[in-house]
Amino acid sequence: MTMDNATIWTILAGAVLTYLTRVGGHLVLSRFERIHPRIEAGLDAVPAAVLTTIVAPAAFNGGIAELSALAVAGIAAWRGMGMFGVFFAGGAVLLALRHWVGV
Amino acid sequence: MVDNVENRWREFAAGAKTALPVVTTILPFGILFGALAISNGVSVGETVLLSALIFAGASQMVGLELFGQNVAPWLIVLSIFAVNFRHVLYSAAIGRKITHWGPAKMAFGLFFLTDPQFAEAEKRHAAGIPVTFVWYCGMALSLYVTFVLLTWAGVVFGLLISNPQSLGLDFLVPIYFLALVMAFRTRSLWFPVVAASSIASILAYETIGSPWHVSLGAIAGVVVAVIAPQKQASNDHG
Numbered sequence: 263m264t265m266d267n268a269t270i271w272t273i274l275a276g277a278v279l280t281y282l283t284r285v286g287g288h289l290v291l292s293r294f295e296r297i298h299p300r301i302e303a304g305l306d307a308v309p310a311a312v313l314t315t316i317v318a319p320a321a322f323n324g325g326i327a328e329l330s331a332l333a334v335a336g337i338a339a340w341r342g343m344g345m346f347g348v349f350f351a352g353g354a355v356l357l358a359l360r361h362w363v364g365v
Numbered sequence: 366m367v368d369n370v371e372n373r374w375r376e377f378a379a380g381a382k383t384a385l386p387v388v389t390t391i392l393p394f395g396i397l398f399g400a401l402a403i404s405n406g407v408s409v410g411e412t413v414l415l416s417a418l419i420f421a422g423a424s425q426m427v428g429l430e431l432f433g434q435n436v437a438p439w440l441i442v443l444s445i446f447a448v449n450f451r452h453v454l455y456s457a458a459i460g461r462k463i464t465h466w467g468p469a470k471m472a473f474g475l476f477f478l479t480d481p482q483f484a485e486a487e488k489r490h491a492a493g494i495p496v497t498f499v500w501y502c503g504m505a506l507s508l509y510v511t512f513v514l515l516t517w518a519g520v521v522f523g524l525l526i527s528n529p530q531s532l533g534l535d536f537l538v539p540i541y542f543l544a545l546v547m548a549f550r551t552r553s554l555w556f557p558v559v560a561a562s563s564i565a566s567i568l569a570y571e572t573i574g575s576p577w578h579v580s581l582g583a584i585a586g587v588v589v590a591v592i593a594p595q596k597q598a599s600n601d602h603g
């Protein structure tokens with residue numbers, strides 16, 4: 263295993279900053295006794311807002327196979343299917359279209 | 366309350382079980398890390414160190430890509446920070462639900478605050494099940510060990526899988542995140558938030574480029590929630 267010094271320091275600095283993002287949000291917010299309802303609404307929106315940003319560009323740049331897979335997975339999730347079911351449905355559509363239809 | 370050894374194990378196992386479907390989404394990361402590390406001349410040790418210390422897949426891909434491009438180190442660090450900035454929001458949201466752990470356990474647990482960890486903890490809290498330290502560790506440690514091992518395997522065997530696309534592995538990550546987005550559909554303002562984040566993230570992705578679509582898209586969704594008219598914005602946590 264070879265390791266380059268500059269690379270190691272870059273990784274360490276990235277690790278420290280990443281840890282700060284993971285404790286920082288709580289450390290800053292816990293200083294306030296009451297949380298404004300608008301801040302609360304904003305925090306409530308965080309998971310959907312962040313997770314959407316990973317899906318939307320992938321869907322936008324996807325072909326028919328990718329879009330169909332997302333649509334089927336989305337409907338499966340909407341109907342309350344568990345994570346494995348959603349995976350299986352989406353993955354099956356994706357592979358089928360890529361392999362046999364070639365889109 | 367969890368008060369005996371058997372219950373603790375049951376909690377830990379429940380956490381590990383939550384991690385199971387997530388493990389399939391880590392698989393593509395291992396393979397992609399392998400491919401990126403090899404093409405950018407990053408060693409096995411360095412790639413494993415990235416996973417072990419940073420434990421945030423998307424930012425590590427950005428880091429690996431930049432290592433091969435003669436980019437100034439501070440710019441690489443800044444890019445990793447930018448991709449991971451969303452954790453500030455996760456930390457603020459989940460932190461106040463786990464203060465009963467005490468500072469030491471929180472300091473330890475928050476190191477493992479990844480996208481799926483946050484989403485599953487929020488889901489658990491929304492369902493009225495307490496987010497215990499033992500459950501959290503059951504999920505977090507399962508993911509961590511798998512992630513580090515897969516990173517190592519990904520670089521070592523990186524050249525063996527010539528075409529991850531043929532296995533559909535490249536698209537498992539968006540499918541997984543879509544399912545998580547759907548899990549929050551009963552929250553107030555879900556639709557306007559998702560719509561705003563979608564538009565903003567696509568625009569940012571197409572103009573400024575990755576990784577900024579994550580931060581900018583998320584900010585757009587949160588801003589919509591903050592400025593939206595408040596009817597019953599905070600009585601629904603699920």
